[in-house]
Amino acid sequence: MNARAVTEDDLHAYVDGQLDSTRRLAVERWLADDPDAAARVEDYRAQTALLHDLFDGVLREPPSDAVQDLSDRLKGRLAFNDNRPPWHARPLLRVAAAVLLLLAGAGGGWFGRGVQTVSPAGQQRQTLATFAEEATQAHRFYTADERFQVELGADNQDELNGWLSKRVGRDVFGPDLARIGFRLIGGRSLPTDLGAGAQYMYVNDANKRITLFVGAPQSGNPSTFSFTQNGDVATFYWVEGALSYALAGRLSKEELLEIAKAVYSDVKAGPPRRPPANEPPPRPVEVAPPPSTAPQDAPATVQPISDTQKPKDS
Amino acid sequence: MRRYARALLRNNRADAEDLVQEALVRAVSRADSFQAGTNLRAWLFTILHNVHVNQVRSKVGKPAEVDVDDVESKLVSPSRQEESVELREMMRLIDALPEEQRKVLLLVALEGLKYEEVAEMLGVPIGTVMSRLSRAREAIRAKLANEGGVALRRVK
Structure with a gap:
């Protein structure tokens, strides 16, 4: 070739x-x-x-007051400058979010990535790539220190899934990956410039950690597995229904692909039962999916989402 | 920016915060020159770089150095003690790099900037960026290999 x-x-x-x-x-x-x-x-x-x-x-240290103040001012200036056509509005928000988090650094090192506007035609592809990049950075960030890896543990998965579903605004759940040796540790919600996202973290016996990032970027996208490698972190990402998924880990592409297939089949099968109609209806699915080799066994242990439990404060 | 400044200034927190602050002052005053559609990170890092170059020129000698052992305890959480030796060694090796190589390595590997962005920022051809990157990585690799392991993760 x-x-x-x-x-x-x-x-x-x-x-x-x-x-x-x-x-x-x-x-x-x-x-x-x-x-x-x-x-x-x-x-x-x-x-x-x-x-x-x-x-x-x-990135976890609070910035000095002066730096915080300057960051806010810069954000204001950049936002004020921009008077472009409407399709620039989202990138503008992204710039603002990026400035705030890039500079303030309070828990968000991955935001500044890929801040650039694109043509409307390229935007959908770019959206998903940005999503994957945020997932990759979030993986790097939250696996860097075991003390901060999750906000809410997986002791009560109903609570975890319910809480994250509320944050994302859609029905999300962390699939059971025990059959491939990964145990769910817990999760956290992350504000991204593409809307709220949920990060589930898993670990195996060798203490390898993988994260599954779930979000709902506002666009229809091709439903194939895409791959990106950033430094030592490999990421597969794809779209299923109204949600986008990115699986990240410090693994080889082949190893990660096997896990991605397992995740894919689980999320496609969905949680065993749907909760009552208090969630917004999912957007129509335009495309049907890729990997034909994915096993189709449904997750056995994930329970329906409960809306009533309140997670511990973060 | 704060992370890069800290890495560049050998973990001196006060100096790094000062550098970021001055870069931000300049960024605010030049916000008009930022064009939507270009890379914000590259723009900000360019400003940071220019401020740093000016600071170095105006200073006699090197910025104050902090003993690696002092900061190391803050960098490493208790659960990761087994890795502290290689982290400390990595810190020393980064410090030992010529500054031009250290900058390229940090901008590319830590901050994830594109090679073209780094070339433009530093005002050098892209080939120079690549050769500095290569020399930096090989220097670190050779020293860590001398410590007894081929792969860094195996160094004890």
């Missing part, structure tokens, strides 16, 4: 998630036959992970 030899630059771009999919495949094929290069890639990714381990804690 691509005869150009893999270069030094390609290896870096592969690690940094800056290759297009064609080139990425070429590099992956190359790495399969070159253990030295594969070891370098692994080491570079480990370096990236260490950098985040070292410095992501800064």
